[in-house]
Amino acid sequence: MKRPRRHTAVAIVAATAFAAFIPWSAEAAQGPSLVESVTDTLLAERGPAVAAQRGVSALARHAVVESRRSTGDWSFGAATIPGDASDHAPDASLYVAHRVAGRWQVGVLGSETFVALTRQAPNSVVSAEEKGLFQQNRAAAGAAARSVDTGLALPVNASSNVGWGGGPHANDGQGSLYSSLDFGGSGTQVRAAAAGRIYRACVDANSTQTALILIVHANGYTTGYYHLNQRSGFPADGTSVDQGYELGTAGTNTVCGGSANGAHVHFTLRSGDRNNLAFESVIGKTIGGWTFHTNGSNYDGFATHGTSKVQDGGTLYNYGRYTGSGPYAGTVNSANGANVRSNTNSAASSVMYTAPNGRALAISCKTTGSTVNNSNVWYRLTDADYVAAGLISTTATIPNC
Structure with a gap:
């Protein structure tokens, strides 16, 4: 039986529930407040597209503005257009703002103004590493939009199966720009689809819990993750994470309001240079080894991998960033499991995760590195990470990388 559609209806939220508190000062009185300035810029740049998606002429003058880091004249944080009472999800972004002569200049992620202002901002507000990433993200976005292969994995465990109950659909559940996919069920671990820096939206700035999450990637994409169960101990905004970093578990969390029909992650694809963090269609894009297609309406589509074809409501295997031959089947053969690493040097590489004994892995090729179990x-796995062959059993003839 096909799983129920996982809509992302979101209720309109009163401004008093989310508006950041900005202390009054004589300088602030010269012009609009930070919240007002960010709201106006966000609505000017993202509002028309969101209003068109929702079938309205204009949006209410309201946004969720959350300053994460600031000095007297600089502010950086998240800015979100919340959902409304219909089947509409929130539209989250990042902002940077600089106050000059009492007025705030604001840039929204994806715009040249955003990149320019982040370059000027003090490192205490936008780190040097973030400045480089934001510039890379915008510069690479055009090529990313034209490429079939996104360089992304599915947002779940590597080399594992996941159900997808919502085929390609618009972020708001209606319209023809199918930028979103729904994955998993209750308890599904949701993970970063690629390396990047993580940012939360629609959560109190001092909270350590997850919420609506954006990950900005150097390859021109920004990925979004919504409905996750709250997770404590979440790292600070701007933290660099690898592909496969655990973000939380699939749930029905509607921190920006509304409801979710069953536990899942609402996964979105966005581009860094068009219409200021515009949603990017997943149709014809390869994510996790699968190329996604539509049957002509929201939530109705299928995915292909080679000769395999799976209709929405089915199960997909996460091939990661894989684009090579194979894959070749292997199984962990170690009582203590096998550490899957970012490279083949066990003394100088991150452990991405530990695959337990008996776990099936998808192998793409072989190479050499540190000696483990006399080998x-x-x-190299299909998610572009590595595991020592001495810990793996396989009957396949694995080609060299």
Whole structure:
């Protein structure tokens, strides 16, 4: 039976529930407040597209503005257009603002103004690493939009199966720009689809819990993750994470309001240079080894991998960023499991995750590295990470990388 559609209806939220508190000062009185300035810029740049998606002529003058880091004249944080009472999800972004002569200049992620202002901002507000990433993200966005392969994995565990109950659909559940996919069920671990820096939206700035999450990637994409169960101990905004970093578990969290029909992650694809963080269609794009297609309406589509075809409501195997031959089946053969690493040097590489004994892995090729269990052979997995061959059993003939 096909799983129920996982809509992302969101109720309109009163401004008093989310508006950031900005202390009054004589300088602030010279012009609009930070919240007002960010709201106006966000609505000017994202509002028309969101209003068109929702079938209205204009949006209410309201946004969720959350300053994450600031000095007297600089502010950086999240800015979100909340959902409304219909089947509409929130539209989240980042902002940077600089106050000059009492007035705030604001840039929204994806715009040249945003990149320019982040370059000028003090490192205490926007780090040097973030400045470089935002510039890369915008510069690479055009090529990313034209490429079939996104360089992204599915937002779940590597080399595992996941149900997808919502085929390609618009972020708001209606319209023809199918930028979103729904994955998983109750308890599904949701993970970063690629390396990048993480930012939360629609959550109190001092909270350590997850909320609506954006990850900005150097390849021109920004990915969004919504409905996650709250997770404590979440790292600070701007933290660099690898592909596969655990973000939380699929749930029905509607921190920006509304409801979700069953636990899942609402996964969105966005581009960094068109219409200021515009949603990017997933149609014809390859994510996690699967290329996504539509049957002509929201939530109705299928995915293909080679000769395999899976209709929405089915199950997809996460091939990661894989684009090579194979994959070749392997199984962890170690009582303590096998550490999957970012490279083949076990003394100088991050452990992405530990695959337990008996876990099936998808292998793409072999190379050499540190000696483990008397073997210096390492397998490159389809998610572009590595595991020592001495910990893996396979009957396949694995080609060299």
